[in-house]
Amino acid sequence: MPMPTSFPSPEHFAAAFAQSAVGMALVGLQGHWLDVNAALCAMLGYRREALLELTFHDVTHPDDLAQDLALTERMLAGDIASFQVEKRYCQPGGAVVWGLLSVTLSRGADGAPHCFIVQVVDITAQKHALEERDALFALSPDLLAISSPEGYLLQVNPAWHELLGWDDAALKARPFYDLLHPEDLARTREAVERMAGGGQVRGFRNRVRHADGGWRWIEWSTRIAANGSMFCSGRDVTEQIDNEARLRGQEQKIRLLIEHANDAFLGMDRHGSITEWNRQAETTFGWSAGEAIGQPMAELLAPARLRQAHLDGVAAFLRAGTREARKRVEVPALRKDGSEILVEFTVGVVQLDGEPYFHAFLRDVSKQRRMSDQLHYRATHDFLTGLPNRYEFMNRLQRSLALPGAAPALLFIDLDGFKAVNDICGHETGDAVLIEFGRRLSGAVRERGQVARLAGDEFVVLLETGDGAEPLCAAILGAAAQPYPQLDGRTPLGASIGLAIAAQGEGVDALLARADAAMYAAKNAGKNRYAFGRRGEWTVRPG
Numbered sequence: 001m002p003m004p005t006s007f008p009s010p011e012h013f014a015a016a017f018a019q020s021a022v023g024m025a026l027v028g029l030q031g032h033w034l035d036v037n038a039a040l041c042a043m044l045g046y047r048r049e050a051l052l053e054l055t056f057h058d059v060t061h062p063d064d065l066a067q068d069l070a071l072t073e074r075m076l077a078g079d080i081a082s083f084q085v086e087k088r089y090c091q092p093g094g095a096v097v098w099g100l101l102s103v104t105l106s107r108g109a110d111g112a113p114h115c116f117i118v119q120v121v122d123i124t125a126q127k128h129a130l131e132e133r134d135a136l137f138a139l140s141p142d143l144l145a146i147s148s149p150e151g152y153l154l155q156v157n158p159a160w161h162e163l164l165g166w167d168d169a170a171l172k173a174r175p176f177y178d179l180l181h182p183e184d185l186a187r188t189r190e191a192v193e194r195m196a197g198g199g200q201v202r203g204f205r206n207r208v209r210h211a212d213g214g215w216r217w218i219e220w221s222t223r224i225a226a227n228g229s230m231f232c233s234g235r236d237v238t239e240q241i242d243n244e245a246r247l248r249g250q251e252q253k254i255r256l257l258i259e260h261a262n263d264a265f266l267g268m269d270r271h272g273s274i275t276e277w278n279r280q281a282e283t284t285f286g287w288s289a290g291e292a293i294g295q296p297m298a299e300l301l302a303p304a305r306l307r308q309a310h311l312d313g314v315a316a317f318l319r320a321g322t323r324e325a326r327k328r329v330e331v332p333a334l335r336k337d338g339s340e341i342l343v344e345f346t347v348g349v350v351q352l353d354g355e356p357y358f359h360a361f362l363r364d365v366s367k368q369r370r371m372s373d374q375l376h377y378r379a380t381h382d383f384l385t386g387l388p389n390r391y392e393f394m395n396r397l398q399r400s401l402a403l404p405g406a407a408p409a410l411l412f413i414d415l416d417g418f419k420a421v422n423d424i425c426g427h428e429t430g431d432a433v434l435i436e437f438g439r440r441l442s443g444a445v446r447e448r449g450q451v452a453r454l455a456g457d458e459f460v461v462l463l464e465t466g467d468g469a470e471p472l473c474a475a476i477l478g479a480a481a482q483p484y485p486q487l488d489g490r491t492p493l494g495a496s497i498g499l500a501i502a503a504q505g506e507g508v509d510a511l512l513a514r515a516d517a518a519m520y521a522a523k524n525a526g527k528n529r530y531a532f533g534r535r536g537e538w539t540v541r542p543g
Helices: 010-019 038-044 048-052 062-076 124-139 159-164 168-172 182-195 238-247 252-259 279-285 297-301 304-324 366-380 390-402 418-425 427-448 469-481 508-524
Strands: 023-027 033-036 082-090 096-107 113-122 143-147 153-156 200-209 215-224 230-236 264-268 274-277 326-334 340-352 355-364 409-416 449-455 458-463 494-501 529-534 537-542
Touching: 023 038, 033 048, 038 048, 038 096, 038 113, 062 082, 062 096, 062 113, 096 124, 143 159, 153 168, 159 168, 182 200, 182 215, 215 238, 264 279, 279 355, 297 304, 297 326, 340 366, 366 390, 390 449, 390 458, 390 508, 409 427, 409 469, 409 508, 418 427, 427 449, 427 458, 427 469, 458 469, 469 494, 469 529, 469 537, 494 508, 508 529, 508 537
Parallel strands: 494 529
Antiparallel strands: 023 033, 023 113, 082 096, 096 113, 143 153, 143 230, 200 215, 215 230, 264 274, 264 355, 326 340, 340 355, 409 458, 409 494, 449 458, 529 537
């Protein structure tokens, strides 16, 4: 290997010192800063000149100063050649920053100490992240732990003491395996071995000894890092497991009720009398189990107008047997206070001891239905005027054109002078004018057609035929030209209307384009007019 032909000059070292991203300094034996670089000044929040006036004692957190002084004394005594420690520094405004401090001692040719060579890495962000992690660690109600590859617990949260009664010293004094139930030890070790090299496991259950000698079932989620450390989260499932053991011996009816406890549940015998009624049924319908059990379901929940249909449905189920074992419908149902709600009603029948047993799950969908209706309305109507919007109108026009022999008429309306309304009176007044015109337009059209707002100041009217279209145009122009109280006479307002009658086979876009062109013909002819095409020419008439 060729030897270097030159060595870094002092200038190179000076540049490296000054430009390093890591805080660097030379510190005198009495603690004065002899030289500092820009990175250290930025970290500590001092200008270079101000920092050189101080000692490292002045910027060290009071709680960390004794440790610093002890280490420097040991270094000066020759006990250690260097040291590295995490410590806190105080900025001028009182803020505290964390640094990873590395210190070596520079000696002269005669071996006498000359100065300290210091490097400081800003680890404030890492410290804050650790503090936040530790805060969450401490607050968790679940068992959280970090263990060594050998199974010794290195860190545990307070939940260990609260749940298992052990203090930190007792938990960390021996491998975690010593706390496990002997019957669970082998499979726990096998699970750990399967995770070796960076795997993880969820839902693993074993028994852990309580300080009082009892056992608690814990469900673990565990991950093993590449270095063998284990990160564990455990939840006490003792009560859950005890309940599962009891429930396994119960009959099919009870298992079914437990399985479907999220919705209202009721059971019925072959006569339609209620035999089971869960808590959600009490919440949904208002009757307690004591009030409901034994009552005919048809009389308790079915509105009077639907009771016979319910009884017919029960009879149909009995006739169908297993051929129709389950059915889902949406029906109105009565509450105890007399109000009706819409429920999704899922009913099935099974044979128990040779007798049919009806089981029904009911979910109140009234709110969802109202929300669905509201969302549909918002999606299909203009938020300002309440009229159908462009999306809804285009669908209606498409359906109208698709009818056999249909020749609907389309009125395309644009307000004249509306821009001036916004410019002079403001957009709030403009919105009020649009609402008022929408009301007038609906009043003029009434049941003769369908009104919609396309966008801005553009409105449309759809008529089944062209009969009476021209008188309606005149009526709309008259309504549009009436004074608007919101304007207080500050600017005039009117309308221009384009009329087009659909030709056989004409599409939505083509018809809309013809009506739009007719509207512009009316506007160009002087406004406050309506226009329609006839034999290739525009016919324009005043309102």
